Amino acid sequence: MDNWLIKRAQLTPNRLAVQYQETKLTFLQMKNNVLKLASQLAYYAKTEERVAVITSNNLQGYLMILAVQQLGKTVVLINRRLAAREINFQLQDAAINLVVQDDDFNLELEKVQQLPFAKIVDTSVVNTITPVTDFNLTGVTSIMYTSGTTGNPKGVMQTFGNHFYSAIGSALNLGLMPNDVWLAVVPIFHISGLSIMMRSLIYGMGVRLVEKFDVKRINDILLSGDVTTISVVPMMLTRLLAALPVNTQYHPNFRTMLLGGGPTDLMTLQKATHSGIEVVQSYGMTETASQVIALDAANAQRKIGSAGQPLLPVSLRIAHPDDKQHGRIQIKSPTLAVGYLNQPEKYADSFEDGWFDTGDMGWIDDEGFLYIDGREGDMISSGGENVFPDEIESTYATLTEIAQIAVVGVPDEKWGAVPIAFITFKDNKYLSQQDLRDFGREMLAHYKVPAKFYQLDEFPRTASGKVQRHKLVDATTYATLIN
16 A cells, blocks of 8 residues: 555645644645654664654654654554653563654663654754655554553554554544544554554544643633544543533534543533533554444443444454353454564464454443443553553562552542552561552552552452452452551
8 A cells, every 4th residue: 555644745735734732734744844854763773673762742753653654664652651661671572772752751771772852853864765655554563562461561563454444444433524633632652642643644634733631721622623533531521521611512613522441421421412522432452453342422322331333344242151141352353453572372362263352341232232341350441541450569569568469440530540559568567658659650650550558467369369359449448548
């Protein structure tokens, strides 16, 4: 398939491609900027197969991701909120030698060359590169790491074809208008943000890039009429609606809120409807290159709690159902990643008879709507970030004072859910709440650090000795909050 950026600059050269703060670039301007940046980057990247990018939602990072793509190299997207230890693991796993990064990123990483964007931009171009002619649909163009319920994070390998069919499924679900502009405040180093970038090239759609979620600023943009679509998680939707003045509606140009990261409640949906907001709930993951299931606004209130129906390219089934037809959620889709980097056996183990097992449990009603019971591994969705208890537990277990730790998620008004931890100390050992929090902030991303730590003498267990996490949620009523 023709190079998407080059093709798009030919088809719609004067249409808005991206806006960041007061800077606006058409597709032709963006192509020229990206190709210059790619020529500058080529001086450093040379023979590298992969280049890691560490960026927040800013224009230079946006263009840098596209520049890596134009060089025919795989971009490895790193969550800049992670601790140095977590990033170093991912860089080593992906055999990264070169990291290009935000100018204000100040962590020192191991065994890699770190280049601030400013240094690349200041590099004199010796030879102008010739961009890759074709985007091979089976070629891996992006890798991003996702935590599992056990073990280290896995590098999910996404192809051009994955992104293309994800864009097609999204367009058939949400519709597509010539003047669409998608507000991207979700991180572009996550699949939620990167998928917006890829759709932009495929559709010829503008992107309004915003660095961080600020309720007033986002509401002002939605009221202005400058954007038509936004991706949000439940926490964002709730806060936007709460800050919207009574009897105020968003601009008529605004069409859709695509909601991911978990379902929302009926009261929130009714408030959104009253404000003239169409909320499309969706379900997807890094391995599926964004959403594969969606609940349209027309059915949102009638099917409250449902994740929706599979998009056109996607097949869905419930495997190993119990007597109530609840079982394992499995899918087939051309958006499915081609593997986990360096872990082919683990990826192969995710399939059963050609169906990908999502790790979620659920059921399908008689109209084909999917309902999700929960993550098999007790994943916590906190402010749009996926948090896995096992990763937190294994990190804290390295402390010599701790005999055992178990982590669960509890509801949180601001973030949707947050992790909390229950600890049994070794004899005559103790750590304060602040000690535990400081250790977590050094070793983990801040959203993975438990919001509270409780001391518990005995954990609820199954007959086989496994900790029963679901019973720990109620343990806050009798456990001792650590001072």
